[in-house]
Structure formats: C-alpha cells, structure tokens
Amino acid sequence: MLSIVVCVKAVPEPKAAEDLKIDPVTKAIPRHDIPLEINPLDRNALEAALHFKEQAGASITVISMGPPPAGDIVKECLALGSDEGILLSDPAFAGADALATAYTLAKAIEKLGEVDLVLCGRASSDGATEWVGPELSVFLDFPVVTMVREFIQFNGSSWQVKADIENGYRLVQVELPAIFTVTQDLNSPRTLSFSGIIQSRKKEITTWGLKDLALPANTVGLAGSPTIVSKLEYVESKRECEIIEGSLDEKLDQMIGKLVEAGAV
Amino acid sequence: MIDFTLTEEQELFQKAAREFAETKIAPHVPEMEETGQSWDPVIKELGAGEMMAITIPEQYGGLGLGYTVRMLALEEIARISVATAMMMQVGGLGIDPIVLFGTEEQKEKYLPGLATGERFATVAVTEPTGGSDPKGCRTTYKKQNGSYVLNGRKCFITNSHIADVQVVLALDEDNPEAYSTFILEKEMDGFEPTHIEHKIGMRGCNTGEIEMKDCVVPAENLLGPEGKGMRVSMTAISESGRAGMIGCALGLQTACLEAAIKFANERILYGKPISRLQAQQFKIAEIKIDLEAGRLLGYRASATHDKGERAGNEYAVAKYFTTEAAQKAAKMAADIHGGYGCMEEYPVTRYVRDSFVLGPSAGTSDIMKVIVSRWALS
Ligand SMILES: Cc1cc2nc3c(=O)[nH]c(=O)nc-3n(C[C@H](O)[C@H](O)[C@H](O)COP(=O)(O)OP(=O)(O)OC[C@H]3O[C@@H](n4cnc5c(N)ncnc54)[C@H](O)[C@@H]3O)c2cc1C
Numbered sequence: 048m049l050s051i052v053v054c055v056k057a058v059p060e061p062k063a064a065e066d067l068k069i070d071p072v073t074k075a076i077p078r079h080d081i082p083l084e085i086n087p088l089d090r091n092a093l094e095a096a097l098h099f100k101e102q103a104g105a106s107i108t109v110i111s112m113g114p115p116p117a118g119d120i121v122k123e124c125l126a127l128g129s130d131e132g133i134l135l136s137d138p139a140f141a142g143a144d145a146l147a148t149a150y151t152l153a154k155a156i157e158k159l160g161e162v163d164l165v166l167c168g169r170a171s172s173d174g175a176t177e178w179v180g181p182e183l184s185v186f187l188d189f190p191v192v193t194m195v196r197e198f199i200q201f202n203g204s205s206w207q208v209k210a211d212i213e214n215g216y217r218l219v220q221v222e223l224p225a226i227f228t229v230t231q232d233l234n235s236p237r238t239l240s241f242s243g244i245i246q247s248r249k250k251e252i253t254t255w256g257l258k259d260l261a262l263p264a265n266t267v268g269l270a271g272s273p274t275i276v277s278k279l280e281y282v283e284s285k286r287e288c289e290i291i292e293g294s295l296d297e298k299l300d301q302m303i304g305k306l307v308e309a310g311a312v
Numbered sequence: 313m314i315d316f317t318l319t320e321e322q323e324l325f326q327k328a329a330r331e332f333a334e335t336k337i338a339p340h341v342p343e344m345e346e347t348g349q350s351w352d353p354v355i356k357e358l359g360a361g362e363m364m365a366i367t368i369p370e371q372y373g374g375l376g377l378g379y380t381v382r383m384l385a386l387e388e389i390a391r392i393s394v395a396t397a398m399m400m401q402v403g404g405l406g407i408d409p410i411v412l413f414g415t416e417e418q419k420e421k422y423l424p425g426l427a428t429g430e431r432f433a434t435v436a437v438t439e440p441t442g443g444s445d446p447k448g449c450r451t452t453y454k455k456q457n458g459s460y461v462l463n464g465r466k467c468f469i470t471n472s473h474i475a476d477v478q479v480v481l482a483l484d485e486d487n488p489e490a491y492s493t494f495i496l497e498k499e500m501d502g503f504e505p506t507h508i509e510h511k512i513g514m515r516g517c518n519t520g521e522i523e524m525k526d527c528v529v530p531a532e533n534l535l536g537p538e539g540k541g542m543r544v545s546m547t548a549i550s551e552s553g554r555a556g557m558i559g560c561a562l563g564l565q566t567a568c569l570e571a572a573i574k575f576a577n578e579r580i581l582y583g584k585p586i587s588r589l590q591a592q593q594f595k596i597a598e599i600k601i602d603l604e605a606g607r608l609l610g611y612r613a614s615a616t617h618d619k620g621e622r623a624g625n626e627y628a629v630a631k632y633f634t635t636e637a638a639q640k641a642a643k644m645a646a647d648i649h650g651g652y653g654c655m656e657e658y659p660v661t662r663y664v665r666d667s668f669v670l671g672p673s674a675g676t677s678d679i680m681k682v683i684v685s686r687w688a689l690s
Contacts, residue, residue: 123324126328240361241361241381244324
C-alpha cells in the first residue's frame with residue numbers, strides 16, 4: 048500500500064486579502080485573526096492522493112507547518128479523507144522562508160519513516176515561490192517533478208507523469224519514492240462531506256514542535272531562513288480609462304505608442 | 313454557562329454546506345427562476361450531498377446530526393436558493409413524523425431510502441378550508457377490508473409532485489373528533505398530484521395539490537396511533553417545520569446583507585461609494601442587527617430541541633422574528649439598489665419575491681403570535 052504525504056499550507060482566504068497587514072519590522076504577514084483556508088493547489092494535491100487511495104489503497108498523511116489555527120486546515124483535510132494529520136507548530140518555526148519550511152517539512156517526513164510519495168501544490172497562493180517542492184527533493188534526496196498536470200501511469204514503482212513546461216509539456220518517467228508538485232489542471236478537488244466530517248471524529252491531529260523533530264533552533268523559522276525580504280508594500284490597483292480620438296490610423300498609431308511606452312509590446 | 317459559539321465541528325458542517333450550496337446548487341438557480349420548475353437536478357443533489365440524512369438516526373442510514381446542524385445547512389442553502397432550501401425543509405417534515413412515530417417496520421422501510429435521497433418526502437396537512445385551522449380538514453378515511461380508504465384534497469403542498477412518500481392527515485369519516493395520519497406512496501391507486509402552483513417567489517420549488525380518490529392505504533401505513541393524527545403530523549410541523557423556515561429566513565437575510573454590502577460598495581454617487589452615506593449604512597446595520605438576533609433565537613431553539621426538550625414556543629418566537637426580518641431585509645436591500653432593485657438581473661429582486669413566501673409556511677406570523685401569547689399568558 049502506498050504511503051503518501053501531502054504537504055498543505057494554511058493561506059489567508061482571498062476574501063480577507065484587504066485586511067492583511069504587513070509587519071513593518073519583520074516584513075512578514077501575521078496570520079493571526081485572519082480566516083485561513085487550505086492553499087487551493089494543495090487541495091488538488093490532496094485530491095490526487097485520495098484518488099490513488101480509492102484506486103489501489105493508500106495511507107495519506109497530511110503535514111502542515113503553521114501557527115495553531117492551521118490545525119483547522121489539517122482537520123479539514125482529515126474530513127476530506129486523509130488518514131492522519133500532523134501540524135508542525137512551534138514559535139521557533141515562525142517566519143520561515145521556503146528553505147526553512149522545506150527543511151522542517153523534510154525532517155517531519157523523515158520522522159514518519161517509509162514514504163512512497165510526497166505531493167505538494169505547485170505554489171502557495173500567498174508566497175508563490177514554487178520552491179518548497181524542489182527544496183524538499185534536495186533534503187529528502189527524492190526526485191521531484193514540478194507542475195504535474197496528469198498522472199499517466201501510476202502502478203508499481205516507476206510512474207509516468209505529464210508536467211507543464213512553457214509552451215508545451217514534459218513526459219517524465221520517475222522512480223518512487225518521489226515528489227510531485229501539481230497544478231490545478233490535474234483534477235477538480237472534492238468538497239467537504241457531512242459523513243467525511245463524522246468519520247474524521249476518530250482521527251487525531253499530532254502536533255510536532257522543535258523538540259519533537261530534534262532540530263537546532265537556528266535551522267528553522269526566521270533564524271534558519273537565508274531569504275531577506277528587503278521591501279514589501281501595498282499595491283493599489285487603479286484603472287484609468289482614456290478615450291483615443293482621431294481617424295482609425297491615428298488611433299492605432301497612438302495606441303501602439305502607448306503600449307510601447309507602457310512596456311507591453 | 314451560556315456558550316454562544318458553534319462548536320468546531322458545527323463550523324465544519326457549516327462550511328461543508330456552504331461549499332455544497334455554492335458548487336452544487338448555485339448552477340441550477342437561473343433555470344429554476346426562469347422556468348419556475350426544473351427542480352429535479354437540485355433534488356438529486358440534496359440526496360447526493362447527504363442533506364436529507366441529517367436528522368435521520370444512524371441505524372436507519374442517516375447521520376444523526378440533529379437540528380442545529382440542519383438549521384445551519386438550510387441557512388447555507390437558502391443563502392443560494394431559498395426554493396431549494398424549502399424543498400429540503402419540507403422533505404424533512406415528511407421524514408420527522410416517521411422518525412418520531414413510525415413503527416420499526418416503517419422506519420426500516422422508508423428511512424434508508426429517504427436518507428440517500430433515492431426517495432423524497434413531504435407532509436400534507438393544509439386544505440382549501442384553511443391551513444391555520446387543521447381541524448377544518450375535510451380529507452376523510454374509513455376502514456374497509458382491513459385497509460383504509462382516503463378521499464380528499466390537499467393544497468399548497470411542497471414537493472407535491474416530487475415526493476414518493478407523503479405523510480397525510482385525514483379525518484375519520486365516522487368520527488368528527490378522530491384524526492389520523494397515514495404514509496402514502498406515489499404509486500398507490502387513487503393518489504394523484506394534480507395542480508402545480510405558480511408562486512410569487514421560491515420559483516423552482518415544487519408546490520401543488522394532491523388528490524385522494526378512494527385511495528386504498530394498507531393498514532400498516534397508519535402512522536402513529538389511530539385518532540392521534542393531529543399530534544403525529546403537527547409535532548414535526550411545530551418543531552422542525554418552524555426550524556426549517558428559520559433556516560430559510562436566516563439564509564435569505566444573509567443573502568440580502570451580502571447583496572446590500574456589495575452594491576453599496578460598488579455604487580458611486582457624489583464621487584464616493586454610497587456605503588459611505590449614513591442612511592445606507594443604517595439600512596445595512598438594521599439588516600445585520602436582525603440577522604444576529606435571529607441567529608441567536610434560532611440556534612437557541614434548535615439547541616433546546618437537540619437536548620431532547622420541547623422547543624415549539626422558542627421556535628415560534630424565532631420563526632416569527634426571522635421570517636418578518638427577512639421581508640424587511642429584502643426590502644431594505646432592494647431600496648439600497650435604487651432603480652436596479654427593480655431589475656431582474658439583480659438577485660435582490662428574487663430575494664424580495666422569496667421573502668414573501670416565507671411567512672405562511674409552517675404557520676403564519678399571526679399564528680406564531682397566537683402561540684407566543686399563549687406561552688406568555690400561561
Ligand atoms: C410555499 C408554501 C408551501 C407550503 N407547504 C406546505 C406543505 O408542504 N404542507 C402543508 O400541509 N401545508 C403547506 N403550506 C400551507 C401553509 O401551512 C398554510 O398556507 C398556512 O398554514 C396558512 O394557511 P392558509 O394559507 O389556508 O391561510 P388561512 O389559514 O386561511 O389564514 C388567512 C389569514 O388569517 C389569519 N389567521 C388564521 N387564524 C388566525 C388566528 N387564530 N388569529 C389571527 N389570525 C389568524 C392568518 O394569519 C392569515 O393572515 C405551504 C404554504 C406555502 C405558502
């Protein structure tokens with residue numbers, strides 16, 4: 048039976064975007080008091096895991112690193128059908144960049160023992176670095192295929208997937224254990240069901256902190272993050288409407304001029 | 313201690329119902345509005361989405377989740393489609409009397425299919441002689457060769473043309489004091505859904521008449537004790553029936569609030585959104601105040617019901633308050649829209665129409681006041 052890990056991130060609900068505040072000192076976006084949801088692409092990753100489970104049997108463990116409220120997201124994954132949930136939560140994990148996140152996740156995955164498959168969304172809707180999957184690959188020493196849009200052959204230990212690339216796709220054959228980051232084209236994630244919620248009553252969420260993973264504090268969280276955010280600012284999107292006058296040729300000339308000026312062509 | 317918060321699990325059920333309503337029900341609303349019918353797809357979705365199983369005990373294939381979860385689910389569905397919530401709510405009214413008064417055989421025969429939505433139910437009490445006065449019932453039954461024979465007509469019945477299982481109140485032909493309740497099945501000889509109503513609102517919710525002409529009902533389909541039919545059919549109406557209308561009203565109020573806020577933020581007058589005008593803010597505040605108060609009343613009643621206590625009076629207060637508040641909310645939300653509030657592209661026009669249909673079902677506002685005054689004076 049396949050042992051699958053799905054990495055999920057609690058991200059701010061898009062509706063709450065206007066209430067997000069940037070911490071002027073750390074440049075981080077504090078997640079307290081904002082409604083969180085499962086990162087949408089992670090729902091595609093979980094859906095793929097649930098599909099494999101329904102096809103051939105699998106055990107699914109969801110891992111999320113985040114503050115305690117992210118436990119709700121793990122709970123939701125249990126209600127959606129995963130078997131086990133692990134929340135990596137510790138004040139020391141706060142402020143992690145992609146590298147420190149991947150490192151912490153990798154250590155937790157190692158602690159789980161034998162794993163055949165690690166599934167992640169291609170990117171998170173808030174950070175959107177797309178690095179966590181590839182960096183996990185380095186720490187776990189598993190091959191990674193990013194931007195998977197279709198699992199073509201998923202029996203045995205050698206899988207074939209179709210993955211996006213600019214202006215085309217790649218067909219990749221890969222040996223398990225492996226990591227796949229997935230796109231939204233892969234599937235349509237299921238919604239929560241009442242009986243799923245009832246079944247999840249029996250499922251427990253395990254919380255692991257710094258001590259449980261036996262990690263030095265300087266390898267995780269802000270301390271373990273080499274990324275320096277030099278600036279983070281609010282962007283106000285404004286639209287302006289300008290009516291171009293003249294003959295058709297004049298209008299076209301003016302418009303091309305404006306597009307060139309704006310760097311669009 | 314009083315705890316006014318939903319449990320984490322209730323919040324998850326609420327979220328599940330919201331996802332269900334937004335993804336599975338919303339796509340059907342335009343066609344339901346246009347045709348006034350087209351209820352088949354949403355009836356199927358209600359079954360597939362486990363919505364009909366909420367209050368059915370687990371041993372009969374249900375989820376056994378109780379009335380607060382049902383109210384939360386109805387609220388989320390009504391936020392998207394009051395018509396669909398109404399069919400679900402009355403479907404539950406056909407289920408509840410079987411859960412409460414059915415024999416073991418009746419429960420085993422009907423509940424599992426009703427839980428999956430393979431079968432759908434309703435309750436038929438109202439007659440042209442007046443819904444507020446169920447004792448005016450003219451549908452009769454008489455015993456004949458070990459069965460019952462029913463004759464009569466019921467009107468304003470939700471799910472009249474959909475329900476395979478109909479819980480029907482009738483009067484003993486030979487005893488004007490004895491009312492009994494029966495489980496009728498669509499296929500029974502002499503049973504027929506007839507006229508379909510065209511309502512001002514809740515378009516796409518099936519409401520119509522049924523007729524019994526020498527309809528032979530087997531003795532085992534008597535529901536509850538003979539002569540106690542008023543209690544059998546009215547217990548469910550006065551508890552889960554009112555609860556259901558509260559869920560429908562709260563959902564509609566939420567939809568009105570959201571539509572009002574959206575429009576007020578988008579409509580620019582005098583160089584700024586009208587949400588900055590205090591007159592409009594106050595309308596939004598009133599809708600919000602009523603919604604908050606209505607939720608407290610409704611959830612208090614359903615929590616009492618879930619504890620196994622009688623909650624008919626508490627439900628009557630909440631039913632009166634929320635269905636009246638929903639009409640007020642719809643009017644104010646439409647007012648905020650100015651002329652656009654009269655144009656059918658704006659969902660708020662549907663909310664105004666739907667809000668008028670909430671009142672009479674499961675007892676009019678006058679009847680709620682009759683009940684509440686009796687409670688107060690007792
Ligand atoms: C959309 C919809 C769906 C429905 N679905 C069902 C269903 O599935 N099954 C079912 O059995 N019924 C159903 N009904 C019927 C509903 O229960 C009745 O409409 C309701 O009970 C009122 O009855 P009536 O319409 O005959 O009005 P009446 O009882 O004739 O009332 C007329 C007026 O008199 C007032 N009134 C009556 N009695 C009193 C009193 N004692 N004191 C003061 N005022 C009084 C009423 O408030 C009302 O204003 C449905 C109704 C609607 C609108």
